[in-house]
Amino acid sequence: MSATAPNVSRLHVVTGKGGTGKTSVAAALALALAGSGRRVLLVEVEGRQGIAPLFGAASLGYQERHLAAGLDGGEVFGQSVDADEALLDYLAMFYRLGSAGKVLQKTGAIDFATTIAPGLRDILLTGKLKEAVARTESGRMAYDAVVLDAPPTGRVVKFLNVTVESGRLAKTGPIGKHSRSVARMLHSSLTAVHIVTTPAAMPVQETADAYKELMAADLPVGHLVLNKVAGAKTVEVTAEEVGAGLARAGLSADAALVGGLMDEYASARAEIEAVDAYRDRLERLGRPVAELPLLPEGVDLSGLYQLARVLRPGVAGARRSAGGSDAA
Template identity: 90%
Template sequence: MTASALPVPRLHIVTGKGGTGKTSVAAAMALALAGTGRRVLLVEVEGRQGIAPLFDAPSLGYEERHLAAGLDGGEVFGQSVDADEALLDYLTMFYRLGSAGKVLQKFGAIDFATTIAPGLRDILLTGKLKEAVSRTESGRMAYDAVVLDAPPTGRVVKFLNVTVESGRLAKTGPIGKHSRSVARMLHSSLTSVHVVTTPAAMPVQETVDAHRELMAADLPVGHLVLNKVAGAKTVEVDAEEIAAGLARAGLPADETLGSALVAGLMEEYAAARTEIEAVGAYRDRLEQLGQPVAELPLLPEGVDLSGLYQLARVLRPGIVGGLRNV
């Protein structure tokens, strides 16, 4: 696929409140995007090492490594981006330091630099993303898409917008030029920021807040992903129906026990109905934000590689179908 025919967006940033399953969603999204003949890079930052266990693979390092086959025959690669290694790349790329950079790392100079300038760490991480998105090999793009398991919603805007501030401060030189170039990509149609939530009050409210902050920062919002949704639907049931059903089944014969069982089942039914109706209310609130909403099922046994493929198949129509050719 040539660069002129590549679909956009090509950088998918997945964020969400802790516990919403954003890492699983990012992994499933990478599988969904890796259609026939496509290569997708799945990236994590800040040393979290949350991706490898999902693929039953060894811990990821700075070197890109094949993780799994995507849907319909594509390939998914994984990488854990470390700020120190990214700085070595940066020094080699812009200052041609080569082995001298390794010497700086050995004596702690790189760690010192990223400690006294905390924003530099995020600049290096986002800069590495841009390099992966724009890299070419043998006349074609190295990756058709890059998916980032990003910091949580409380920090994602600062993480993505640090390059804007850096570009304003450094008016000239490689750092300023590099920062402005990364900022342009993050604020363009090449990028899409997806926010993951679950059907509960706090995660949905944090998603609403994150959406507002992303829009205010002029960062392109993609899908709102409502994750871990139970698949049941509301069905009208009353105590008489339950009692009749129990009688047909031959249980229980004792009237007192039967009444207690019916009452208990009615309580369970009322609680389940309330939960299901709440999901609908949360979905409506997300849809009011004007972004497409993708809904993923709750996997009671947890998410393993098989579960990732299941989630990917659900995600594919919305995520991949929403890509357009340019």
């Protein structure tokens, strides 16, 4: 298995430090992936409810429902995966406890089980992701891609790797088999983990740390997404050029005005050079870097489509290599 994913696969896990905009990036990626005739499922976990407001929709539930049209006429569906509901699914699939599972839920037994065994929640959540990736309807895949708005970088490796540990502990039986199956998918070319950051010291450092952790856990890293980038490349400007420009515009090129404009230029230049430095640091990690602009008015559905158009050629446009190892 490889810890890098040169070509993005069917399960896209989007993580990042809090405040970097990972939920917006996940939503935009889902729109970008929803090409003509394609269906994409956008999933959130842990009751975050961050996706629906971006689409101007009501809060998501456990049942999948249509959210928006993709860039090229595809469809994006949304779901909020709850561990208790996922456990009911698990009991129905592996133990055929359909109605009995509902009784357990009413008595509080399911909530008790997921509370005393915190790792069980992550096993159930990642298991539900695998079910969505592998599900077929009428002879074709139910979804062409699944995008997960994942836990933040500080917790994502533990979240994704929980089935490895549970598979080792449970050597036999449905839990062990299920865990190993999910672990194979998460460590295969079917999965790509994208890390979202912003051009600032702490988020970039946390991205570098998360990248190393993912590599050490043999989890497939996809793109590094530099989000909320403002400004353009630096251009050399002198005080004389500023003065000449003011004169051509019929404005007074007095020293105070030219000096004030040069101070503004120096400040903007420093910010742009800082972004260049952060970009260079990310590129040195050896993974492709996608760059998204800062949207001054905030991110709404229109903004998501704008970000999706930027993502489409890179992150959403990548394809699996023919030699990649798949796991079902």
